Amino acid sequence: DAMVIQNPRYQVTQFGKPVTLSCSQTLNHNVMYWYQQKSSQAPKLLFHYYDKDFNNEADTPDNFQSRRPNTSFCFLDIRSPGLGDAAMYLCATSRGLTGFTNEQFFGPGTRLTVL
Amino acid sequence: EDKVVQSPLSLVVHEGDTVTLNCSYEVTNFRSLLWYKQEKKAPTFLFMLTSSGIEKKSGRLSSILDKKELFSILNITATQTGDSAIYLCAVVLTGANSKLTFGKGITLSVRP
Numbered sequence: 001d002a003m004v005i006q007n008p009r010y011q012v013t014q015f016g017k018p019v020t021l022s023c024s025q026t027l028n029h030n031v032m033y034w035y036q037q038k039s040s041q042a043p044k045l046l047f048h049y050y051d052k053d054f055n056n057e058a059d060t061p062d063n064f065q066s067r068r069p070n071t072s073f074c075f076l077d078i079r080s081p082g083l084g085d086a087a088m089y090l091c092a093t094s095r096g097l098t099g100f101t102n103e104q105f106f107g108p109g110t111r112l113t114v115l
Numbered sequence: 116e117d118k119v120v121q122s123p124l125s126l127v128v129h130e131g132d133t134v135t136l137n138c139s140y141e142v143t144n145f146r147s148l149l150w151y152k153q154e155k156k157a158p159t160f161l162f163m164l165t166s167s168g169i170e171k172k173s174g175r176l177s178s179i180l181d182k183k184e185l186f187s188i189l190n191i192t193a194t195q196t197g198d199s200a201i202y203l204c205a206v207v208l209t210g211a212n213s214k215l216t217f218g219k220g221i222t223l224s225v226r227p
Contacts, residue, residue, distance in 0.1 A: 033214075042203060042217035043158070090157055103149055104215060106157035 003027070004107035006091050012113045013081050021076040021110045023091030031096035032074040033104065034066060037088045049074060050096055078112075086114045117142040121204050121218035129226050132194050136221045138204030139186040148180055148187050149215065151203040158203055161189070194225045 004025045013019040023032065031050050035043035047056045049068045063085070065077040078085055088111050092104040118141045128134055138148065147165040151158035162171045164180035164187055171178050175194075180187045191198055201222050205215040 040220075040222075042219045043215075044217075045214065048214065103160050103163050105160070106151075109157045 004091055004093055004105050006089075006107035006110050008110060009108060010111050010113070012115065013078075014115050015082065016080045019078050019081055019112065021078075021089050021091075021112070023074045023076070023107055024072050025091075025093045025105075025107075026072070027093055027105060028071060029093035029095050029105070030071075031094045032068060033092040033094075034064075034074070034076045035090040035092065036085075037090055037109075038086075043090055046076070081112070081114045083114050086112055088112075117206070117208070117216045119204055119206050119216050119218040121202075121221050123221060124219065125222040125224070127224045127226060128194055130195060132225075133190065133192045134194060134223065136189040136191075136202050136204075136223070137186060138188070138218055140204075140206045140216075141185065142206050142208060142216060144209040145182070146207045146209045149205045149207060150178055150187070150189050151205065153201040153203055153220070154199075161202075191223075194223075196225050196227055199223055199225045 007022050011019060031048055033048040034046045036046055037043040045057050046060045046064055047066050063079050068074045076089060088109045090109045091107040094104045120139050122137045147163055149163050150161040152161055162178045167180055167182040175192045178189045201220040203220045204218040208214055
């Protein structure tokens with residue numbers, strides 16, 4: 001089945017230790033998104049790629065970076081995780097074709113714990 | 116600033132009750148409105164609404180959009196314990212990137 005896959009599902013890291021979360025998709029969608037969701041809050045968009053075109057949200061901290069080496073994969077790098085970065089990180093995709101109103105398909109998320 | 120407001124923030128009902136969840140929005144460049152259900156995992160898609168006054172229905176769930184008054188409602192009839200979840204409303208803005216602006220979500224608890 002076509003889907004959005006995130007690995008790992010649970011990640012524990014130490015304060016300040018870099019961590020990379022990965023997302024892959026078999027939907028062949030143009031757009032991939034990374035969201036941060038803290039407890040009892042709505043998902044907050046960090047950035048998204050339209051194909052290779054990177055779009056950063058204005059309030060996304062510099063500590064968060066992303067890479068999209070090909071259509072299928074997108075990575076979220078947290079360079080120096082702080083305690084406040086503990087959250088669920090959601091990857092989503094959409095077709096993103098002009099003129100279409102496309103829903104986003106979400107992966108299962110990676111829950112990040114920072115010790 | 117684009118804003119999506121959901122109400123109530125939380126709701127407790129008993130099985131068999133009917134609930135109405137509200138979502139209002141103030142955004143520039145509205146394209147469509149989405150409803151998602153989120154249990155202890157990623158959001159799952161429920162409905163996409165683009166046109167006013169056309170009800171979307173899926174089993175016991177239905178939703179409608181009012182683009183004049185800038186709101187949408189999600190109705191759940193004959194609620195079941197499996198309906199317990201957070202219900203997220205999100206607005207899609209125009210542009211090819213289909214960015215979503217989410218509301219804070221409504222936590223629905225259905226008691227047996």
